[in-house]
Amino acid sequence: MTTAPVACFDQVTTLVEPRIKKLLDRLDPHNRLVAAYHLGYCDADGAPATAVGKGLRPALALLSARAAGEPPGPGVPAAVAVELAHNFSLLHDDVMDHDGVRRHRPTAWAVFGPAAAILAGDALLSLAHESLAEADQPGAVRAVARLGADVRRLVAGQAADLDFERRDDVGLDECLAMSADKTGALLSCACALGALLCGAPPALTAGLSRFGSHLGVAFQLVDDLLGIWGDPGRTGKPILSDLRARKKSVPIVHALTSGTAAGDAFRMLYAPIRQLRESDLELAARLLDEAGSRDWTGKEADRQLGRALDELSGLDLPAAVRSELVDLSYFVTGRDH
Numbered sequence: 504m505t506t507a508p509v510a511c512f513d514q515v516t517t518l519v520e521p522r523i524k525k526l527l528d529r530l531d532p533h534n535r536l537v538a539a540y541h542l543g544y545c546d547a548d549g550a551p552a553t554a555v556g557k558g559l560r561p562a563l564a565l566l567s568a569r570a571a572g573e574p575p576g577p578g579v580p581a582a583v584a585v586e587l588a589h590n591f592s593l594l595h596d597d598v599m600d601h602d603g604v605r606r607h608r609p610t611a612w613a614v615f616g617p618a619a620a621i622l623a624g625d626a627l628l629s630l631a632h633e634s635l636a637e638a639d640q641p642g643a644v645r646a647v648a649r650l651g652a653d654v655r656r657l658v659a660g661q662a663a664d665l666d667f668e669r670r671d672d673v674g675l676d677e678c679l680a681m682s683a684d685k686t687g688a689l690l691s692c693a694c695a696l697g698a699l700l701c702g703a704p705p706a707l708t709a710g711l712s713r714f715g716s717h718l719g720v721a722f723q724l725v726d727d728l729l730g731i732w733g734d735p736g737r738t739g740k741p742i743l744s745d746l747r748a749r750k751k752s753v754p755i756v757h758a759l760t761s762g763t764a765a766g767d768a769f770r771m772l773y774a775p776i777r778q779l780r781e782s783d784l785e786l787a788a789r790l791l792d793e794a795g796s797r798d799w800t801g802k803e804a805d806r807q808l809g810r811a812l813d814e815l816s817g818l819d820l821p822a823a824v825r826s827e828l829v830d831l832s833y834f835v836t837g838r839d840h
């Protein structure tokens with residue numbers, strides 16, 4: 504496990520969470536309860552609880568504002584916006600995937616029903632845009648437009664991901680492109696949005712954006728590995744969850760297209776006509792390992808991390824910000840949850 508850089512995550516707790524809680528007050532009581540439950544601010548009865556997400560995207564947005572030479576404060580509307588947009592996507596994703604557990608607790612739809620969870624997601628996305636539109640800062644309009652464009656990419660990535668589940672001819676390149684849309688777009692947005700909101704020079708915003716894209720793909724590849732080989736006690740999701748759901752994540756597509764004996768055996772096991780038993784799932788994970796797919800995915804995550812760090816080295820950044828962005832990048836790719 505890699506230790507998280509402390510300062511930027513502390514600022515998420517002290518600066519971003521209180522602002523999100525204040526925005527939730529604008530929602531009708533039931534919608535607010537579902538959203539607050541999903542965010543981990545309360546349990547299903549409304550009793551206070553401790554927030555559950557890692558807060559990666561808001562941490563990046565605060566660092567993005569600092570990259571533009573500002574203190575973290577002016578980055579808060581951006582940090583709030585990306586965290587709310589991220590949680591909109593998780594609420595809807597859990598409904599679409601019928602996932603019953605996230606962040607070590609029953610998902611919002613499992614507790615309150617799919618309609619309530621979808622509406623809570625809709626409300627969070629609206630609040631994300633309000634957070635930026637109400638910011639009295641030079642780049643507010645551009646920031647709203649940027650968030651909108653990146654949420655559109657996230658939606659396209661999710662559509663591709665769902666489509667892949669029905670297809671048996673998915674290629675590795677399109678799978679990586681899907682990861683760049685589904686996850687890279689919002690991380691890229693987080694890395695650019697703080698600077699954009701603060702009116703930073705376009706070259707700095709563009710460089711941060713490219714850094715975030717590569718980091719986002721690396722993040723998704725690590726997520727793909729954790730979806731198969733992660734410890735449920737750490738990930739907060741059921742064991743072998745991506746295999747059980749017959750996902751076409753990168754390690755799975757790598758095996759299916761590897762042309763190895765293990766990859767071919769995996770293809771037979773994973774065929775849609777077969778009912779997958781628990782023992783099949785363990786065998787499937789072993790075959791992926793034997794096909795070299797775990798190793799390839801880990802190396803590709805490292806390659807994307809390298810490209811992210813190369814982008815960073817070309818940017819003129821305050822030393823403390825550079826060092827936190829580097830620490831955060833290693834945390835993201837070395838995480839076990």
Ligand SMILES: CC(C)=CCC/C(C)=C/CC/C(C)=C/COP(=O)(O)OP(=O)(O)O
Nearest residue numbers: 556557558559592595596658661685686726
């Ligand atoms: C439109 C739609 C439904 C899109 C879905 C897109 C989607 C679910 C992408 C997956 C992104 C991802 C790896 C989330 C976990 O982030 P994390 O580990 O940072 O989560 P945390 O906040 O729990 O820490």
